[in-house]
Amino acid sequence: MSGFVxxxxxxxxxxxxxxxxxxxxxxxxxxxxxxxxxTVTNDRLVECLSNAMSSVEDELDEWQQQQRALGRERLADVPSKAINGVSRLVMLYKRAVVAYAQAELLEKYRELDTTGRGDRRADAMNETAEDYRRNVRYAVRDILGRPRATVELI
Known part of the structure; x- marks a missing residue:
């Protein structure tokens, strides 16, 4: 039997x-x-990206309203450093959306093969999905200008 898919x-x-x-x-x-x-169809990718956009934008909703009140018509109008001619904030937004979508896709595809070797691979994918979710948090916190970690003394 061939291993080609x-x-x-x-x-x-x-x-x-x-x-x-x-x-x-x-x-x-x-x-x-x-x-x-x-392997990932456009329909599935578009669904994951749409969910990601919605979730990221929900987290940024209050901040966005503040920026609009200051007369900024789009994210690219918010003062920020530019890297290779692109606003750092735009790059962070796209990073958050893509990382969120990637975490969701990894979680969905985890269900496809959970026997033997696939179960060990699924555990590794879960760690990766958590890494992507961390990247979402970092990007959103960077946009908001907040520290990436909150530390409290008990």
Whole structure:
């Protein structure tokens, strides 16, 4: 029996927009950053990216309202350093969205193979999903200008 698995190349999906304040998320770019092949369908990727956008934007909602009150029409208008001509805040937003989507995809695909070797691989994937969720927290905290860790003395 052959170990080859056929995966269809993913056809390009339309960029995802959430009203214009935040930058669009291009599923093709996200797929490249996430190193996904055709195993993950565009429908599943778009669903995960949409969920990610919603969750990240919920966390930033109060901050966004403050920025809009200051007359900033979009995230790219908020003063920030630029790296390679792109606002650092835009980069952080995209990082948070992609990391959230990647964690969700890893959790969904964990269910596909949970026997023997697959169970050990699933445990490793869970650690990776937690790493991606940590990256989401870091990116959101960086956008908000808050420390990444909260430490209290007991």
């Amino acid at each position: 056929a995966t269809a190349p993913a056809s390009p999906a339309q960029p995802l927009s959430s009203g214009g304040w935040y930058p669009d998320i291009d599923p093709t770019e996200a797929r490249a950053v996430m190193r996904l092949d055709g």
